[in-house]
Amino acid sequence: MIKAMLIAGAGGFVGTCGRYLVGKWCAGMFHGPFPMGTFLVNIIGCFIIGLFFGLLEKAHVMTPGENVLLITGFCGGFTTFSSFADDMWVLGSRGEWTTFALYLAASVIFGVLLVWADRAIIR
Secondary structure, eight states: HHHHHHHHHHHHHHHHHHHHHHHHHHHHHOOOSSSSHHHHHHHHHHHHHHHHHHHHTOOOOOOOOHHHHIIIIIIHHOOHHHHHHHHHHHHHTTOOOOHHHHHHHHHHHHHHHHHHHHHHHHH
């Protein structure tokens, strides 16, 4: 368990650094109210996690250590939105449409409300 945590942590470090660099690059390149850095990180992360899970499921080309490093670690450090998107895909592929809708709505609504509430409390 400790070894897997260290492997995930190493991947997470690289993913977090990547997220930071994309955010800084976008801040210098794009000006305006649209959060381009977060948007790009989220869609790039979704592409990467989709690729990794697809390879894992179809070709079984990843070892458990690579899975922890790349999916849990790197993708988790880069953006947890990719995990959310994959969860949504899994629910949809299973035909779990009620759970899909509930998870989507609850994640967005509670996520935004909690950030808003906490920021309001801190003010």
